[in-house]
Amino acid sequence: MMSKLVAISFKDDATAFALRSDLAAMQADYLLALDDIVVVTKDEKGKPKLHQPVSLTGAGALSGGWWGTLIGFLFLAPLAGLVIGAGTGALAGKLTDIGIDDRFMRDVAASLEKDEAMVFVLVRDVTIDKVMDGLSAYRGKGRIHTTSLSRRVEDELRKLIEAA
Incomplete structure (x- = not known):
């Protein structure tokens, strides 16, 4: 529909x-x-x-931060992973336009x-x-x-x- x-x-x-x-x-x-x-x-x-x-920027930052931290733990750099993941997620959320x-x-x-x-x-x-x-x-x-x-x-x- x-x-x-x-x-x-x-x-x-x-x-x-x-x-x-x-x-x-x-x-x-x-x-x-x-x-x-x-x-x-x-x-x-x-x-x-x-x-x-819904703030797509905030949702992207949260999701990216989570994934970044997880990947950071794998490479023994969780703080760097969090920062990079949150920044990347926020940018992706800001550039995404739904609706x-x-x-x-x-x-x-x-x-x-x-x-x-x-x-x-x-x-x-x-x-x-x-x-x-x-x-x-x-x-x-x-x-x-x-x-x-x-x-x-x-x-x-x-x-x-x-x-x-």
Whole structure:
């Protein structure tokens, strides 16, 4: 099944982060399967900032450090192995981009005003009626920017999120 993209903006970042949390809870309840979910805000200079739930740099450093230490023990240099492995893993994590393209998110989010935020969601599978019910707390609070949903589902979502 092909993943579907949805980008929704809100007047404040608290609502965007609340939506991310609610969608993660729905995923835990098996109502949807997320491939990626990112909140984008703007920093003091107006530059888009991506808030991704998993730091690939940190995960890479941890994994690389573990493997480096293990290899270091084999060659009687565990500290050197740790340092080299962590550095290599961090670099690999930073260069790895899974899910939604970072440049695409920054380009779309460039239109945000100062205190606004945007949520990008990549959904693989969804129980649409139950998820729409779960999104009722966001009625009238946001604006749909882009989706790859079917026209019918996009219209339903737009009516809910953008309701007057």
